[in-house]
Amino acid sequence: MKLGVMGCGKMGTALVAGAVKSGAIQGADLIGFDPSTSAREAFALATGGEVTGEVSGLAACDVLLLCTKPQHAAEALAALHGLVSSDGLLISVAAGLDLAWLSRHAPPGWRVIRTMPNTPALVGEGAAAFACGTGATDGDAGLARTLLSAVGSAHELPENLLDAVTGLSGSGPAYAFVMIEALADGGVKAGLPRSIALELAARTLRGAATLVLESGTHPAQLKDQVASPGGTTIAGLAELERLGLRGALISAVDAATQRARELGRS
Ligand SMILES: NC(=O)c1ccc[n+]([C@@H]2O[C@H](COP(=O)([O-])OP(=O)(O)OC[C@H]3O[C@@H](n4cnc5c(N)ncnc54)[C@H](OP(=O)(O)O)[C@@H]3O)[C@@H](O)[C@H]2O)c1
The missing domain is CATH 1.10.3730.10 (ProC C-terminal domain-like)
Structure with a gap:
């Protein structure tokens, strides 16, 4: 697995650093993409992963973690079309972007998972939930659970309950x-x-x-x-x-x- 991170800000760095620390992923299997040099530097330091300022650096990834602000997500995902293979998994932490939206904007053929983490994830004490899109496999759900659990707890729920998760945790x-x-x-x-x-x-x-x-x-x-x-x-x-x-x-x-x-x- 090659895990690409789109948006190496607070949440992307916290999730991935937690997963590396827990041994769930290795720095060598990671690449972070962000237009901001300071975000890339902080991500590389916290995770040991490679970083790039060019979206083409994500071409070899078969799993992508979408960690941009919601308003930047459409642009970020559009840049992947024609770049990545036709079989992969997109895991989004962007608040409010539902599975239907993610499926429409993900690279064609990609499976999608929507997550709802919270800010205590930044200190390893998060409480999160996630919902799987059509076609997502047990392995995909397991990967989302592993990433989120590395910085707290994670529950798989039907998507219609994620608004309640937003309201609570x-x-x-x-x-x-x-x-x-x-x-x-x-x-x-x-x-x-x-x-x-x-x-x-x-x-x-x-x-x-x-x-x-x-x-x-x-x-x-x-x-x-x-x-x-x-x-x-x-x-x-x-x-x-x-x-x-x-x-x-x-x-x-x-x-x-x-x-x-x-x-x-x-
Ligand atoms: N922080 C939380 O506790 C929390 C909780 C739940 C959910 N979330 C979700 O997590 C996501 C990220 O939040 P955050 O607090 O980590 O934000 P953040 O610190 O601002 O990180 C977002 C990063 O994405 C970069 N970016 C902008 N456009 C991009 C593009 N096209 N491709 C790749 N990277 C791009 C930004 O660079 P620039 O600064 O140069 O724009 C920034 O470094 C949001 O969607 C939010 O809804 C966050």
């Missing part, structure tokens, strides 16, 4: 950033220095998430375990319930999912 880091910022504000209001409040808030969210994932215990049970009768935590929880935190988060995921559907239709 795709947009979710932003919800978590707001929660971290607001918790830190609460700490500052109570007298803590800003830097300490921020670190306590971020580590508290990370630690709680790790506890859920590693213990396999339902979050409601973990919550009950730390809320002692008449104590501090139940006083804080009562305020969250009074002010509607649960409803706000459910509505946020729902609104982002609806917006992803609208953008997909346009």
Whole structure:
């Protein structure tokens, strides 16, 4: 397999560097294409792969990872037509470009996979999903899973659920950033220095998430375990319930999912 990466920016570099680090792919089997010299240099340093500023450098690739911004994807894919062989796999991380769009713009005869990663992939803590186009093989799905799993977790889903993934894990880091910022504000209001409040808030969210994932215990049970009768935590929880935190988060995921559907239709 020769893996070509179109767009050696943040996401392309993070995914491929993770896959190289995990041993899933070798630097020698890689080539990154990007018009930006600085992006190419950073990609080569992080992955050990070859880089090129000419799209013709991708001619020998039989798997291509599309990591440009969505608005550059049509131009990037058009440059492959007549360049690559008639049998290959395109894996896209570009938000909002659906399987039908990818099939229309991929080189003729190529199979396509659409993925939805999220920004924590940049630090190896991603949560992603992917959907396979018609004709994609089990091996193709396995490759997408391997690439995404190298920087977090990956679930194969029917394409109609990817908008919900966008609303939850795709947009979710932003919800978590707001929660971290607001918790830190609460700490500052109570007298803590800003830097300490921020670190306590971020580590508290990370630690709680790790506890859920590693213990396999339902979050409601973990919550009950730390809320002692008449104590501090139940006083804080009562305020969250009074002010509607649960409803706000459910509505946020729902609104982002609806917006992803609208953008997909346009
Ligand atoms: N960042 C995330 O956390 C995240 C999460 C989910 C999905 N995604 C998806 O990942 C994709 C990449 O995002 P990113 O944050 O990695 O963007 P990025 O850092 O801007 O990287 C995109 C790279 O593609 C290059 N490029 C532009 N036109 C190209 C072409 N025709 N052929 C090859 N390369 C080209 C850009 O060069 P120039 O800078 O010179 O234009 C840039 O270096 C997006 O489609 C986004 O929807 C990202």
